[in-house]
Amino acid sequence: MSKILIRGAKVLGGEPQDVLIDGEVVEAVGTGLSAEGAEVVEAAGKVLLPGLVDLHTHLREPGREDSETVLTGTRAAASGGYTAVFAMANTFPVADTAGVVEQVYRLGQEHGYCDVQPIGAVTVGLEGKKLAELGAMHESAAGVTVFSDDGKCVDDAVIMRRALEYVKAFGGVVAQHAQEPRLTEGAQMNEGIVSAELGLGGWPAVAEESIIARDVLLAEHVGSRVHICHLSTAGSVEIVRWAKSRGIDVTAEVTPHHLLLTDELVRTYNPVYKVNPPLRTERDVFALREALADGTIDIVATDHAPHPHEDKDCEWAAAAMGMVGLETALSVVQETMVDTGLLTWAGVAERMSFKPAEIGRAKGHGRPVSAGEPANLTLVDTAYRGSVDPAGFASRSRNTPYEGRELPGRVTHTWLRGKATLVDGKLT
Numbered sequence: 001m002s003k004i005l006i007r008g009a010k011v012l013g014g015e016p017q018d019v020l021i022d023g024e025v026v027e028a029v030g031t032g033l034s035a036e037g038a039e040v041v042e043a044a045g046k047v048l049l050p051g052l053v054d055l056h057t058h059l060r061e062p063g064r065e066d067s068e069t070v071l072t073g074t075r076a077a078a079s080g081g082y083t084a085v086f087a088m089a090n091t092f093p094v095a096d097t098a099g100v101v102e103q104v105y106r107l108g109q110e111h112g113y114c115d116v117q118p119i120g121a122v123t124v125g126l127e128g129k130k131l132a133e134l135g136a137m138h139e140s141a142a143g144v145t146v147f148s149d150d151g152k153c154v155d156d157a158v159i160m161r162r163a164l165e166y167v168k169a170f171g172g173v174v175a176q177h178a179q180e181p182r183l184t185e186g187a188q189m190n191e192g193i194v195s196a197e198l199g200l201g202g203w204p205a206v207a208e209e210s211i212i213a214r215d216v217l218l219a220e221h222v223g224s225r226v227h228i229c230h231l232s233t234a235g236s237v238e239i240v241r242w243a244k245s246r247g248i249d250v251t252a253e254v255t256p257h258h259l260l261l262t263d264e265l266v267r268t269y270n271p272v273y274k275v276n277p278p279l280r281t282e283r284d285v286f287a288l289r290e291a292l293a294d295g296t297i298d299i300v301a302t303d304h305a306p307h308p309h310e311d312k313d314c315e316w317a318a319a320a321m322g323m324v325g326l327e328t329a330l331s332v333v334q335e336t337m338v339d340t341g342l343l344t345w346a347g348v349a350e351r352m353s354f355k356p357a358e359i360g361r362a363k364g365h366g367r368p369v370s371a372g373e374p375a376n377l378t379l380v381d382t383a384y385r386g387s388v389d390p391a392g393f394a395s396r397s398r399n400t401p402y403e404g405r406e407l408p409g410r411v412t413h414t415w416l417r418g419k420a421t422l423v424d425g426k427l428t
């Protein structure tokens with residue numbers, strides 16, 4: 001078995017230590033470990049984190065392989081420091097049967113860049129009318145634990161209640177894309193001063209907040225667990241904070257872009273800034289950062305949403321919603337949360353690895369960096385600064401809002417169960 005010695009890394013941002021990998025597991029963590037028989041990775045000054053886990057990724061396969069495949073998406077994930085991603089169900093066909101989720105799961109295993117845990121649809125065809133075969137997807141080889149109609153909201157309260165009741169039996173979770181459909185008909189951007197000035201259809205904060213309020217109450221009523229995707233407003237934060245204070249079993253995520261960008265960018269009419277939920281105001285951005293810091297928001301999830309050129313390079317109204325995010329997520333979190341003093345690297349590990357793995361019950365991921373644990377690790381050069389060049393992305397798509405923007409930090413190495421998937425910034 002091959003041994004790798006990662007020498008002098010700041011484990012979770014702490015004091016420099018050596019980490020010895022033997023085969024698929026971490027054999028030892030300490031100072032002055034022997035390098036005998038091991039390949040040495042000099043890591044002085046770099047931060048070693050547990051492999052990142054993304055609870056919200058769109059891999060697009062099957063059906064939209066022109067924007068991403070399981071292979072290109074998991075290569076993008078490895079580039080960004082991820083060792084596990086949860087793949088959303090809005091593919092073609094929809095991942096609403098055991099057959100589709102097993103196919104996606106197996107592709108992830110075959111390619112070997114990053115574990116892929118499929119998310120099952122809540123309703124058949126994401127149509128919001130009839131519950132999908134949640135039990136069969138859970139029982140399948142993919143072992144689905146997270147269910148979501150993401151891209152669409154489970155807006156029927158009875159269906160949402162049934163889904164929450166159903167997943168309770170096996171400890172699953174429903175991840176809600178909170179968007180009241182009637183309140184967002186024709187919506188193009190956040191409803192506010194900028195939408196009024198630009199004359200674009202507004203997407204009110206209440207469309208998100210009303211669904212979150214309803215769903216935390218439903219979760220409390222049935223005694224089940226609900227996860228809220230991509231919180232984007234200050235009001236949503238207040239509702240989740242209130243629900244947690246009541247002891248309701250709710251978790252929440254925020255995307256990197258909602259921690260950094262605002263609706264002022266829509267003034268450029270560049271569709272790269274068109275996303276669901278929309279970019280909000282500076283006040284919302286600061287509320288989201290504060291909530292991520294104090295634990296009201298549990299995790300960062302990318303909502304990596306690749307789109308081909310032709311679906312984004314058009315006028316604003318016609319453009320698809322979404323941004324790629326796997327390869328820039330950690331840099332944006334460093335910029336907005338670490339370099340601002342809001343989070344330590346240990347706090348980042350909690351919100352981008354430990355906690356998402358716990359919510360999605362990803363076996364072997366989100367584990368401490370200690371002896372006997374699976375060697376799922378990522379090494380970050382936090383002193384690096386550079387501008388984002390989408391031409392270098394491993395993703396098949398290029399729809400990043402950060403092109404040309406200078407961001408801190410760069411993932412140099414990723415190990416999936418001891419196997420290097422990224423070495424010196426290059427995919428293996």
Ligand SMILES: [Zn+2]
Nearest residue numbers: 150151177229
């Ligand atoms: Zn969504």
